[in-house]
Amino acid sequence: MDDVLRFFFDNREGIFIIILSILLGIEVISHVPSVLHTPMMSGANAIHGVILIGALIVMGHADNTLTMVLGFIAVMLGMLNVVGGFVVTDRMLKLFRKKKTKN
């Protein structure tokens, strides 16, 4: 029991962030018209490209060739997720915008 309390105390901020982020995620999705399901999914896809930051950190501290090479690949993969994700989302939404201005 003491271990559990200790764990909670040591990680209290992280736990707070996690719980609030979960609620935030749920709330943000709560009123999506089905027409926007796909762009939202694409947008969220782009956002999880933030894994790139981890790749930058790893590559930024690489001290041997293997880590450099793998780090390079990881940064590329992350950037693909980011760029691909946001560009595809934008393309999907461009067509919506044209439709709206007609009204």
Next chain:
Amino acid sequence: MELFTSQISILEMSYILASVLFVLGLKRLSNPDTARSGNLLASGGMLLAIIFTILFHKKEGEHIGNIPWILAALFTGSIVGWLTTKKLKMTATPQMVSLFNGMGGACAALISLMEFSNVPDSLILKHGMLNGEAITIMMGLMIGSISFSGSMIVSGKLGRKIGDITTKGMRYVTLAFLIILLAFLVFILGMQARPSMIWIYLFTALALIYGIMFVMSIDGTNMPVIISLLNSFTGLAVAFGGLLFDNQVMLTGGILVASSGTILTILMCKAKNRSLFTIISGAFVGGAMDSTTDRDKAIKEISHGDAAILLRYSQKILIVPGYGFAVSKAQQLCHELDDLLTSKGVEVKYGIHPVAGRMPGHMNVLLAETDVPYEKLLEMEDANKEIGSTDVVIVAGANDIVNPAAEDDPSSPIYGMPVIKAWNAKNVIVIKRSMTKGYAAIENDLFYHPKTRMLFGDVNASMQQLLAAIKNL
């Protein structure tokens, strides 16, 4: 925790701002008017996080090094990413989303692999492998790998390059594999000393294989739901990465996507009237073939000339577009046909089923491309309300979404799925290239209905002929 320096403080502030931009961006994406700006906001947050990390991040007092190589990697990734989307056809959107999702999963897995050697021996001495760092690494590795291989398979399935595995036993094999994978995870985390990398690579391979199996037995029609699910998986892997690096923006971004992705997946399941569990376990593969064997089936055809007359003298018609419409790129001609009929006094509307095409919103996006006014697009419930007074329903390259089996046949894979009730209109014209089955691979009794006439041909070509025929009337 790092000690205070002004640089780290600035970095953390930028992370808070980036996280806020992610949340605002995602929120704005839920409204058609603000959606585009929402996407821009989120991308701005991402750019902010990237730049500030490169400039200000410090690990054990060291700045980010290897900057030229980092920039090269960022640049190459951007170019390849941008070019890939350039080649994108609107019909291939789901494949793209899945592909880039896989990239993110792969990144998470790769990072975990690399960080493994950084787990301090002192930590392992104290707790064995059951310590915070090792756990977050293993979880990120497992979930990232599953997401990567699963997404690649989904992309392949949507590109029609990979089929479904329909043997009934498959889902038990998949389940067994999951148990093995989880057991292996427990085994590794239970080790008291640092395991050799062989174990880790083996674990990675198992996770990758499971990802393939997980998706393999799922029916092609459910791919959009699975993409959303894998999206939230990658988000979860990213969150574990955030825990590993003690990085707030990765943690927030990851959790945001994991939680919103889960809700979105559930919403999509509701639109299909299926539980997520049923979809994942592939329970409906190969279901209803048997129930429609002995019926005496005859179809009635109609020529373009006769169809033109029927349309020209109708009061109200409803066009129901489907995947065939998208593949045929019929939206422009359809709009012309629409305009022509409207000028002759016919009321033309569109019935948009939530999962018409391959993804929700697919049809709306295609029709918006040609500036079809918003008011003409009816959601399924509204279309069904008006369908009784509709003279002709044109089923343009759609199949499962107008299949009466969804209402009548409990043994059908699509039973319970809400559909557009085309058969309630006065007449039905189905434009189709041939009598092949739709994505759900089942018969569609609408084609044999007394009110239905088949108009064989490519949607685009047929609309062209209809257009010409009506002009000649």
